[in-house]
Amino acid sequence: MSRLVRWGALLVVLCAGCAAAPATLDPRRAHFEPPTFVPPAPVEEHLSQGAPVYLIEDHDLPLVRVYLRFRGGSVHDPEGLAGLAEVTERAWRTGGTSTLAPERFDEALEARAIDLSISLGRSSGQITLSALRGDLDRALDLLQEVVQQPTFHDERVAWARTQIQEGLRREADDPQSLAFREFRRALYPHHPRGVLATVDSVGAVTRENVVDLHRRLLAEGAWGLGAVGDFTSASLLAELERRFGGLPAAGRGFPALAPPPEVAPKVVLVPKELPQATLVWGRLGPSRVDPEFYALDLVDYVVGASGFQSRLVREVRSNRGLAYSVGSFYEALPRFGVLGATAQTRAEAVVEVRGAIAEILGEVVSQGVTPAELALAQDAVINRHVFRYQDPGSAVLERLTLAMEGLPMDLPARYLPAIAAVGPAAARSAARWFDQEAGITVVVGPVSAAELRQPSGPPVEVVEAR
Amino acid sequence: MIRRIAATGMLWVLLWASAAFGAAESWSLEGRVREHRLPNGLTVLALRRPGAPTVSLQMTFGVGGVDEPSGRTGTAHLLEHMLFKGTRDLGTRDWAREQPLLGEIEAVGEARDSARREGRDEDAAALTEQLAGLQKRHRELVVKDEIDAIYERNGAVGFNAFTTVDLTSYIVSLPSNRLELWARIESERMRDPVLREFYVERDVVAEERRQRYGADPGGLLYEALLAAAYAAHPYRDPVIGWPSDLDSLSPEATRKFYRRHYGPENLVVVAVGDVEPDEFFALMDRYFGGLPAADGRTRRVTVEPAQRGPKRVEVYYDAQPRLIVAFHKPTLPDRTDYVFDVVDALLTDGRASRLVRELVDRQRLAVSVGTANGIPGARYANLFAVFCTPVAGVATAAVEAAVTRELQRLADEPPSAAELQRVLRRLQAARIRSLDSSAGLARNLAYFQAVAGDWRYLVEHAAVIAGVSSAEVAAAVRTYLVPENRTTAVLVPTPAAGNGAEGGGS
Numbered sequence: 001m002s003r004l005v006r007w008g009a010l011l012v013v014l015c016a017g018c019a020a021a022p023a024t025l026d027p028r029r030a031h032f033e034p035p036t037f038v039p040p041a042p043v044e045e046h047l048s049q050g051a052p053v054y055l056i057e058d059h060d061l062p063l064v065r066v067y068l069r070f071r072g073g074s075v076h077d078p079e080g081l082a083g084l085a086e087v088t089e090r091a092w093r094t095g096g097t098s099t100l101a102p103e104r105f106d107e108a109l110e111a112r113a114i115d116l117s118i119s120l121g122r123s124s125g126q127i128t129l130s131a132l133r134g135d136l137d138r139a140l141d142l143l144q145e146v147v148q149q150p151t152f153h154d155e156r157v158a159w160a161r162t163q164i165q166e167g168l169r170r171e172a173d174d175p176q177s178l179a180f181r182e183f184r185r186a187l188y189p190h191h192p193r194g195v196l197a198t199v200d201s202v203g204a205v206t207r208e209n210v211v212d213l214h215r216r217l218l219a220e221g222a223w224g225l226g227a228v229g230d231f232t233s234a235s236l237l238a239e240l241e242r243r244f245g246g247l248p249a250a251g252r253g254f255p256a257l258a259p260p261p262e263v264a265p266k267v268v269l270v271p272k273e274l275p276q277a278t279l280v281w282g283r284l285g286p287s288r289v290d291p292e293f294y295a296l297d298l299v300d301y302v303v304g305a306s307g308f309q310s311r312l313v314r315e316v317r318s319n320r321g322l323a324y325s326v327g328s329f330y331e332a333l334p335r336f337g338v339l340g341a342t343a344q345t346r347a348e349a350v351v352e353v354r355g356a357i358a359e360i361l362g363e364v365v366s367q368g369v370t371p372a373e374l375a376l377a378q379d380a381v382i383n384r385h386v387f388r389y390q391d392p393g394s395a396v397l398e399r400l401t402l403a404m405e406g407l408p409m410d411l412p413a414r415y416l417p418a419i420a421a422v423g424p425a426a427a428r429s430a431a432r433w434f435d436q437e438a439g440i441t442v443v444v445g446p447v448s449a450a451e452l453r454q455p456s457g458p459p460v461e462v463v464e465a466r
Numbered sequence: 467m468i469r470r471i472a473a474t475g476m477l478w479v480l481l482w483a484s485a486a487f488g489a490a491e492s493w494s495l496e497g498r499v500r501e502h503r504l505p506n507g508l509t510v511l512a513l514r515r516p517g518a519p520t521v522s523l524q525m526t527f528g529v530g531g532v533d534e535p536s537g538r539t540g541t542a543h544l545l546e547h548m549l550f551k552g553t554r555d556l557g558t559r560d561w562a563r564e565q566p567l568l569g570e571i572e573a574v575g576e577a578r579d580s581a582r583r584e585g586r587d588e589d590a591a592a593l594t595e596q597l598a599g600l601q602k603r604h605r606e607l608v609v610k611d612e613i614d615a616i617y618e619r620n621g622a623v624g625f626n627a628f629t630t631v632d633l634t635s636y637i638v639s640l641p642s643n644r645l646e647l648w649a650r651i652e653s654e655r656m657r658d659p660v661l662r663e664f665y666v667e668r669d670v671v672a673e674e675r676r677q678r679y680g681a682d683p684g685g686l687l688y689e690a691l692l693a694a695a696y697a698a699h700p701y702r703d704p705v706i707g708w709p710s711d712l713d714s715l716s717p718e719a720t721r722k723f724y725r726r727h728y729g730p731e732n733l734v735v736v737a738v739g740d741v742e743p744d745e746f747f748a749l750m751d752r753y754f755g756g757l758p759a760a761d762g763r764t765r766r767v768t769v770e771p772a773q774r775g776p777k778r779v780e781v782y783y784d785a786q787p788r789l790i791v792a793f794h795k796p797t798l799p800d801r802t803d804y805v806f807d808v809v810d811a812l813l814t815d816g817r818a819s820r821l822v823r824e825l826v827d828r829q830r831l832a833v834s835v836g837t838a839n840g841i842p843g844a845r846y847a848n849l850f851a852v853f854c855t856p857v858a859g860v861a862t863a864a865v866e867a868a869v870t871r872e873l874q875r876l877a878d879e880p881p882s883a884a885e886l887q888r889v890l891r892r893l894q895a896a897r898i899r900s901l902d903s904s905a906g907l908a909r910n911l912a913y914f915q916a917v918a919g920d921w922r923y924l925v926e927h928a929a930v931i932a933g934v935s936s937a938e939v940a941a942a943v944r945t946y947l948v949p950e951n952r953t954t955a956v957l958v959p960t961p962a963a964g965n966g967a968e969g970g971g972s
């Protein structure tokens with residue numbers, strides 16, 4: 001070994017600073033085959049009423065994760081009750097079950113180190129159960145109880161309301177949260193996505209509202225199960241059938257949102273005495289099933305989603321030192337999408353950063369991305385795809401998401417070929433989505449309206465932080 | 467792709483994710499982790515895991531903010547940023563032309579910083595303009611972020627780095643057939659870094675500071691807590707640096723810090739995933755065997771004198787109130803530190819834990835409460851801290867009093883056997899869950915190898931924790947969680963107070 005070491009050391013010394021030397025690899029030219037990996041595919045089963053179940057056995061560790069996913073979420077909160085889903089999420093997990101009072105339920109989980117979390121997002125919810133193999137039966141008992149017989153203890157509903165209200169009060173303490181909240185409000189003025197919970201609307205949520213939402217999620221929406229870990233599929237399926245086979249079949253409730261109407265461009269300013277300002281610009285864009293999704297995904301990579309290889313990060317951060325956080329985003333939902341750019345910069349640089357973003361996006365819109373940029377984006381996306389299913393649980397969750405959202409089940413299989421097939425013309429065309437003539441700009445920070453007004457630019461509206 | 471400072475309470479998170487239970491367990495790391503030491507002192511660990519053909523890599527240097535000289539806080543973190551800028555080979559179009567230009571930039575940059583410090587505003591403005599011209603010329607010679615570009619093209623995930631008070635770590639995950647690419651790039655950038663684009667990157671870090679501390683009430687309060695709790699030990703200084711230090715960090719001082727601390731004897735490299743340990747060790751020998759030793763000499767660090775009474779700091783800021791209560795305590799491998807891991811779990815691990823149940827679910831004084839054993843670091847004696855977010859209408863004093871009562875109750879009504887059992891069981895499960903992430907495992911192995919001197923700390927921790935008694939918990943509470951050893955930091959809302967400047971209001 002020691003001779004080998006010395007020889008290696010000698011080589012390295014000789015090669016310092018001369019990358020072309022034969023003994024070491026040339027990082028610029030080295031070519032590797034794309035990683036080959038067939039991710040574990042979930043087995044699809046169904047409970048007797050039709051609910052889908054996706055299973056992957058993985059016996060490496062003595063752990064089991066079970067997912068229950070359902071359609072529904074905050075965008076379906078009734079008028080005047082914005083925040084109902086959030087209150088329900090919290091009260092569901094903390095409000096006890098028909099046989100276990102709230103504190104006893106927590107103790108039952110924690111005595112066996114079972115993790116059980118409930119989340120209710122904008123349009124879908126999920127219960128995640130994680131247990132050691134030996135505790136799976138008990139864990140499934142507790143899951144069944146919390147799914148079918150939650151009690152939503154009145155006091156716990158009240159406390160959930162208070163906690164959500166406190167979160168709203170504290171939203172203004174985080175400039176980014178504040179900026180994105182105003183962004184949603186302005187981009188979706190007549191759409192459920194733009195209806196935001198307030199201290200008053202949360203205060204109006206009653207226990208009856210919560211109980212009713214829980215009932216409707218199971219009776220009127222759609223739900224499905226998934227599991228990954230150390231179990232045998234046949235016996236777990238039988239356990240799931242025994243516990244959940246009697247639940248209602250999928251209904252048509254909580255449908256995917258229709259696309260929001262386009263809004264007239266405007267600038268929203270939230271003045272706040274801070275050492276730094278937050279800028280967000282964004283607009284509506286193509287949905288997840290739009291043929292342009294793939295090209296725009298790649299253009300977004302080039303514009304600002306890929307870190308240092310993106311134009312925004314390179315110019316605003318790396319060349320000019322004007323921001324630590326800067327980039328672009330593109331979120332593709334089942335029936336529409338939203339895309340944009342964001343940055344945080346010191347007060348004196350707000351106008352310069354806004355101008356730089358406009359210039360960079362303008363160039364992308366008018367000239368598209370270069371062939372080299374497109375190739376890099378494609379290589380990166382294709383080569384790193386192997387990480388997507390590193391956790392087999394992600395394959396299970398992906399199927400559940402597609403099933404609940406009514407998206408084509410072959411979307412994942414289409415992804416890589418479609419990314420590889422994006423050519424310069426498609427990328428050129430997709431780049432138009434970054435046109436800032438449309439959309440909403442939000443600025444939070446120590447800035448005046450006058451600084452943001454531009455000749456023949458959109459109107460500037462000033463909004464108070466609280 | 468954000469170079470970041472590790473989150474506060476990092477040690478706490480790590481211990482959660484890694485607390486071991488019985489060495490007899492078949493999922494123990496013992497027997498699965500392979501170890502190799504290069505003649506130059508570099509320590510290599512490798513752990514093969516089944517699954518996707520990917521590998522997570524971490525390089526951790528045993529150097530952090532605590533090693534910075536006074537007046538140069540922020541150097542370790544800025545150096546970490548600079549190591550993404552390339553080498554004499556990677557990142558340049560023509561090193562022969564670039565090198566003299568970098569010299570000019572440095573001369574003008576230093577002259578400009580001097581002018582600023584001395585208040586010669588006109589000179590500073592002129593020199594800034596001159597600097598901008600040179601920087602523009604320099605950009606023509608730079609291949610921007612070339613290392614990042616190579617990794618991106620090769621499907622890298624999580625190419626990043628983080629600096630704490632104790633350590634500096636460089637991380638990336640790659641498709642496993644790119645392992646040699648990693649060895650080639652990383653050995654070069656650790657041996658031969660070029661601090662190009664220094665002044666621009668320093669501005670980026672200044673923005674990072676504004677974002678994490680200036681505009682974030684949580685960051686601001688944490689910074690104030692450390693500065694108050696430590697009178698003399700460098701744990702009082704923020705890793706990102708005090709603003710005036712940051713404004714005048716120089717390339718030369720940064721290079722000096724690099725030469726002094728970035729040696730192989732101070733480096734741990736870990737690979738977890740689809741990796742054949744022997745092949746990896748051979749790659750390490752070949753590419754890292756020639757890494758020269760650092761200048762050596764560790765700096766003498768001031769020992770924090772015993773605290774003689776409670777300390778209190780208030781921060782005025784336009785935000786909702788929050789509260790941190792912290793106490794000095796010994797660090798690992800002192801047995802007290804293990805006892806505090808148990809205290810930590812008894813107080814806030816899970817909804818049935820004491821502080822969460824009492825303060826949040828029963829008394830409803832706070833919307834959230836958390837604890838951290840071992841802030842801001844673990845190489846030196848550290849703090850046990852309680853973080854509270856009060857609910858509107860409840861005075862922070864009431865929350866503080868409730869925290870004090872609960873801490874005292876831990877001594878008066880020590881944990882029952884069932885309580886201790888719950889804690890152990892959860893730590894055991896957390897340990898098994900942590901084995902499911904290559905990047906997380908790499909982080910834990912590197913962390914404990916660097917801080918505790920041996921990754922087996924992870925395994926032994928379980929056995930020690932299992933032996934911690936109720937009486938030991940009570941004794942630790944009586945010894946350490948006492949008023950004379952306490953520092954309280956409170957964020958006091960001051961709407962409309964001018965907090966545009968760093969550091970808060972009037």
